[in-house]
Amino acid sequence: MMNYFPDEVLEHVFDFVTSHRDRNAVSLVCKLWYRVERFSRQRVFIGNCYAISPERLIDRFPGVKALTLKGKPHFADFNLVPQDWGGYVQPWIEALARSRIGLEELRLKRMVVSDESLDVLSRSFTNFKSLVLVSCEGFTTDGLEAIAANCRFLRELDLQENEIEEKKNLWLGCFPDSCTSLVSLNFACLKEINLVALERLVARNPNLKSLKLNRAVPLEALQRILMRAPQLVDLGTGSFVLDRDSDDSETYRKLRGTILKCRSIRNLSGFLEVAPRCLPAIYPICLNLTYLNLSYAAGIHGSELIKLIRLCGKLQRLWILDYIGDKGLEIVASTCKDLQELRVFPSDPFGAGHAAVTETGLVAISSGCPKLNSLLYFCQQMTNAALIAVAKNCPNFIRFRLCILDPTKPDPVTMQPLDEGFGAIVQSSKRLRRLSLSGLLTDRVFLYIGMYAEQLEMLSIAFAGESDKGMLYVLNGCKKLRKLEIRDSPFGDMALLRDVGKYETMRSLWMSSCDVTLGGCKTLAKQMPRLNVEIINENDQMEFAHEDSQKVEKMYLYRTLVGPRKDAPEFVWTLV
Amino acid sequence: MEKSIAFEKDLNLEATELRLGLPGTKESEKQTLSAIKSNKRVLPDMSEECGSKDNSDVSHIKKCDQEVAPPAKAQVVGWPPVRSYRKNCFQAKKMEAETTGMYVKVSMDGAPYLRKIDLKVYKGYPELLKALEDMFKFSAGKYSEREGYSGSEFVPTYEDKDGDWMLVGDVPWDMFISSCKRMRIMKGSEARGLGCAV
Numbered sequence: 001m002m003n004y005f006p007d008e009v010l011e012h013v014f015d016f017v018t019s020h021r022d023r024n025a026v027s028l029v030c031k032l033w034y035r036v037e038r039f040s041r042q043r044v045f046i047g048n049c050y051a052i053s054p055e056r057l058i059d060r061f062p063g064v065k066a067l068t069l070k071g072k073p074h075f076a077d078f079n080l081v082p083q084d085w086g087g088y089v090q091p092w093i094e095a096l097a098r099s100r101i102g103l104e105e106l107r108l109k110r111m112v113v114s115d116e117s118l119d120v121l122s123r124s125f126t127n128f129k130s131l132v133l134v135s136c137e138g139f140t141t142d143g144l145e146a147i148a149a150n151c152r153f154l155r156e157l158d159l160q161e162n163e164i165e166e167k168k169n170l171w172l173g174c175f176p177d178s179c180t181s182l183v184s185l186n187f188a189c190l191k192e193i194n195l196v197a198l199e200r201l202v203a204r205n206p207n208l209k210s211l212k213l214n215r216a217v218p219l220e221a222l223q224r225i226l227m228r229a230p231q232l233v234d235l236g237t238g239s240f241v242l243d244r245d246s247d248d249s250e251t252y253r254k255l256r257g258t259i260l261k262c263r264s265i266r267n268l269s270g271f272l273e274v275a276p277r278c279l280p281a282i283y284p285i286c287l288n289l290t291y292l293n294l295s296y297a298a299g300i301h302g303s304e305l306i307k308l309i310r311l312c313g314k315l316q317r318l319w320i321l322d323y324i325g326d327k328g329l330e331i332v333a334s335t336c337k338d339l340q341e342l343r344v345f346p347s348d349p350f351g352a353g354h355a356a357v358t359e360t361g362l363v364a365i366s367s368g369c370p371k372l373n374s375l376l377y378f379c380q381q382m383t384n385a386a387l388i389a390v391a392k393n394c395p396n397f398i399r400f401r402l403c404i405l406d407p408t409k410p411d412p413v414t415m416q417p418l419d420e421g422f423g424a425i426v427q428s429s430k431r432l433r434r435l436s437l438s439g440l441l442t443d444r445v446f447l448y449i450g451m452y453a454e455q456l457e458m459l460s461i462a463f464a465g466e467s468d469k470g471m472l473y474v475l476n477g478c479k480k481l482r483k484l485e486i487r488d489s490p491f492g493d494m495a496l497l498r499d500v501g502k503y504e505t506m507r508s509l510w511m512s513s514c515d516v517t518l519g520g521c522k523t524l525a526k527q528m529p530r531l532n533v534e535i536i537n538e539n540d541q542m543e544f545a546h547e548d549s550q551k552v553e554k555m556y557l558y559r560t561l562v563g564p565r566k567d568a569p570e571f572v573w574t575l576v
Numbered sequence: 577m578e579k580s581i582a583f584e585k586d587l588n589l590e591a592t593e594l595r596l597g598l599p600g601t602k603e604s605e606k607q608t609l610s611a612i613k614s615n616k617r618v619l620p621d622m623s624e625e626c627g628s629k630d631n632s633d634v635s636h637i638k639k640c641d642q643e644v645a646p647p648a649k650a651q652v653v654g655w656p657p658v659r660s661y662r663k664n665c666f667q668a669k670k671m672e673a674e675t676t677g678m679y680v681k682v683s684m685d686g687a688p689y690l691r692k693i694d695l696k697v698y699k700g701y702p703e704l705l706k707a708l709e710d711m712f713k714f715s716a717g718k719y720s721e722r723e724g725y726s727g728s729e730f731v732p733t734y735e736d737k738d739g740d741w742m743l744v745g746d747v748p749w750d751m752f753i754s755s756c757k758r759m760r761i762m763k764g765s766e767a768r769g770l771g772c773a774v
């Protein structure tokens with residue numbers, strides 16, 4: 001019936017189909033739908049920049065306005081991928097610039113971005129509105145100058161946890177006076193900022209809703225900025241300390257007064273440094289907060305932290321450091337009844353010390369916050385009994401990531417592996433999409449995962465399992481698996497090669513310090529031409545004997561439509 | 577299987593068995609990990625270069641059927657899985673804390689001026705008290721949890737983060753140095769309230 005409608009009608013209907021997956025599904029129905037869909041698609045998500053080429057993107061979706069690109073594999077976050085592995089955005093920007101694409105939004109994650117890329121970007125797309133860079137590197141404040149100076153209609157500049165080389169501190173001043181369209185600005189990852197330029201910028205951008213400052217912005221400046229922007233919804237304070245010369249009580253009084261006028265703030269973060277005595281100034285906003293991120297606020301702990309938490313009755317998302325302790329988590333559990341997402345980060349991220357939270361805190365949370373659906377929990381230890389209780393209290397997990405600081409630690413009470421505990425989690429949370437395991441684990445946990453985790457899309461495994469069977473349970477059972485990353489686990493060629501077709505249904509597979517051999521990888525590469533099987537070999541080339549029986553230190557494979565990449569460095573071998 | 581074990585016990589082969597272990601230590605018979613195949617890699621005992629992206633050789637040692645008890649400070653590349661950005665932030669803080677010292681003012685009742693000491697320099701209470709005693713020429717007496725300081729007119733106290741005056745020595749050392757803002761050596765009658773048995 002739909003075939004008798006003109007294309008415009010189809011297009012209009014497709015306008016209501018917004019998620020990437022749904023649009024992808026729509027495009028597969030028939031050729032007509034494929035054609036209409038592709039010309040009307042405005043937002044494209046590319047989870048692996050090497051799975052496709054910019055030319056093919058442009059060819060298929062000439063109307064694209066918003067592009068998301070991801071580069072390096074996830075384990076690059078943890079220093080497992082060497083520098084110069086790849087993930088360059090330059091070819092994408094060049095190709096888009098050459099074409100007639102009217103790019104308006106670009107979101108990049110784990111990519112290498114150069115100043116030149118930013119310069120070309122800023123000058124090639126007149127309607128460019130939004131740039132979001134997450135965990136990227138390779139650029140300096142020079143690149144930011146170009147963005148500020150040239151993007152006349154910029155609405156969003158969001159820099160999250162990037163490594164940016166700071167040269168001159170001028171970029172913020174490069175926003176012209178005519179720039180009044182900013183809605184979101186985040187520069188928390190920079191060390192310096194020009195305060196005068198910042199205050200002026202905020203003053204002339206009345207639509208600013210999200211502002212995340214860096215540690216170079218002291219309390220006095222924060223107060224002046226908030227005076228200009230009481231409409232903020234999302235605030236990242238910089239430092240929460242007073243300048244030495246200022247009058248403490250006067251500043252505090254002014255700050256308190258100004259904050260009282262900021263009635264719209266729902267998300268709060270920052271506190272990169274803290275003068276605890278000034279914290280009460282923010283108490284009035286706590287009541288309305290739905291998202292609180294104190295994961296960089298090493299200066300807030302003990303009774304101050306608790307006082308703050310007690311006021312945040314409407315929190316839905318909480319990110320904190322493990323200073324909170326089990327007792328603090330009990331207070332979270334009794335205060336934040338609407339909590340959906342909790343992330344507890346280690347206060348000592350080098351793992352040498354003691355995490356201050358254990359299974360007790362997690363059980364308390366699960367019992368007080370039944371809506372919990374997303375968890376990241378770095379802890380000292382975990383027990384099966386606790387996980388079973390958590391599974392029972394919270395059957396709605398979409399994301400469950402547990403990180404025990406000692407990665408092979410058993411249940412300290414029973415000395416058993418944590419198979420049963422994780423088994424309970426996957427069995428009870430039927431909508432689980434992402435899972436990270438840790439602790440002592442045998443093949444049994446993978447049996448459970450294969451049996452029960454029907455919606456699982458991403459699985460992270462470290463120091464777990466006993467044999468190839470473990471990996472096979474997962475590959476056979478998890479039909480929706482897209483990303484699998486494994487380190488330091490005894491899985492080898494037998495598991496790798498059992499079902500080679502599986503990998504074309506997935507985005508990628510990472511295996512490091514496992515038992516797969518060069519020969520196994522070669523076999524896989526030969527059988528599956530539409531996979532890039534990359535071996536990362538950082539050691540001296542001569543040492544790697546090129547013998548098929550040699551174990552491979554790091555292997556990363558991913559499906560692709562464009563063959564081996566041409567920008568691979570010397571230490572990356574793409575097997576064919 | 578059982579027979580041979582019994583046989584071995586009779587012969588007391590254990591006594592003559594060669595093994596890797598200090599004399600006098602006994603490898604526990606019930607291995608909690610014995611059910612697990614010995615393919616597990618032991619955590620390499622190496623310290624990770626903070627913030628470096630360079631993955632130096634990680635040598636893996638396979639040990640069969642041994643309990644793995646990593647030393648307290650063992651660090652593995654990429655574990656715990658924390659983003660470099662976060663690690664760099666906390667590294668900076670750590671280094672700041674390590675290099676700048678922790679100077680606090682110390683006053684003593686009756687003394688004309690205050691002194692300053694670096695708490696970082698001392699490893700524990702005994703060293704700190706000795707240094708104070710030397711600096712101000714007094715004796716603190718003997719500390720006990722119940723009685724505080726006995727046998728002296730002088731009592732070392734400190735102001736903590738909450739602004740309260742506390743007796744030096746009650747809390748663990750690490751907690752003390754992170755919460756101590758300044759110190760005061762109290763004398764005589766004032767000191768009595770803090771448990772000084774005179």
